[in-house]
Amino acid sequence: MVVSAKLQWSDGLKFTVEVAQGRKMELNAIEEMGRAFTPMELFLVALAGCTAMDIQWIISRQRQQVDRFEVLVRGTRLEKDPRYYEKIDLEYIVAGAGIKRNAVERAIRLSQEKYCSVRAMLKDSVKLNISYTIAAGGPEQKFEFTG
Amino acid sequence: MVVSAKLQWSDGLKFTVEVAQGRKMELNAIEEMGRAFTPMELFLVALAGCTAMDIQWIISRQRQQVDRFEVLVRGTRLEKDPRYYEKIDLEYIVAGAGIKRNAVERAIRLSQEKYCSVRAMLKDSVKLNISYTIAAGGPEQKFEFTG
Numbered sequence: 001m002v003v004s005a006k007l008q009w010s011d012g013l014k015f016t017v018e019v020a021q022g023r024k025m026e027l028n029a030i031e032e033m034g035r036a037f038t039p040m041e042l043f044l045v046a047l048a049g050c051t052a053m054d055i056q057w058i059i060s061r062q063r064q065q066v067d068r069f070e071v072l073v074r075g076t077r078l079e080k081d082p083r084y085y086e087k088i089d090l091e092y093i094v095a096g097a098g099i100k101r102n103a104v105e106r107a108i109r110l111s112q113e114k115y116c117s118v119r120a121m122l123k124d125s126v127k128l129n130i131s132y133t134i135a136a137g138g139p140e141q142k143f144e145f146t147g
Numbered sequence: 148m149v150v151s152a153k154l155q156w157s158d159g160l161k162f163t164v165e166v167a168q169g170r171k172m173e174l175n176a177i178e179e180m181g182r183a184f185t186p187m188e189l190f191l192v193a194l195a196g197c198t199a200m201d202i203q204w205i206i207s208r209q210r211q212q213v214d215r216f217e218v219l220v221r222g223t224r225l226e227k228d229p230r231y232y233e234k235i236d237l238e239y240i241v242a243g244a245g246i247k248r249n250a251v252e253r254a255i256r257l258s259q260e261k262y263c264s265v266r267a268m269l270k271d272s273v274k275l276n277i278s279y280t281i282a283a284g285g286p287e288q289k290f291e292f293t294g
Binding site: 001002003004006007008009017019020021023025027033035037038039040041042043044045046047048049050052053056066068069070071072073074075076077079082083084085114115117118119120121122125 | 148149150151152153154155156160162164166167168170172174176180182184185186187188189190191192194195196197199203204213215216217218219221223224226228229230231232261262263264266267268269270273
């Protein structure tokens, strides 16, 4: 399967992006972004979105009743070029009556180890710290995912 | 430097994303995307945008007169999970009077080897094929970048 995009420079470091079906977005560098997105933001969203979809899909097939599902992602960049993310924190928040911890943990593991296409392209030098918070009717509980 | 995003599940495999300054976008899986973007599209745009900005910035400092600059990116996914991009074709198209081939080649090299943050996070199993086309007043000429 092939995915493609076309970027056209407009001015400064601004680019207009077009993908299939005429969908468009604007790119810009961090210093002057306005309504545009930066490449490093899109990268984080790609990673978080990829694993979020895996997990939502796996959990829903385990007949867990999910009322709310959020993913918080935070990347910390190296200070020197090429300034990639040396650390990425991913936190999943799953709420719903009777949500089981082991169902969430299993979904995270399958996403990390088997399904997430973006995750699978990352070098080991990009460290992922994963945690999840479950609100299953009682008080919220936060856990670390250790793989 | 820290970059962050928040994803909220809406329904199916749809998520609403919010980044700094209240900028939002919609995510969805490929099968039903509408106006939303897929994570794998965003990943390609992140990679292409990152290197496009590097190259635009480097070329402009070399006093090349760029009238048009486009980047075409095409990723070919593995057929089996985790279905990552086993091959990514990046083509740069630079037009402008007197654009020098070695200026473009040097900018591509610096982006690949030194500056591009997204590139720097990719495993070697993701193969990049890079080419560039120059229209410097005469007929267009296409070249392979071999690193």
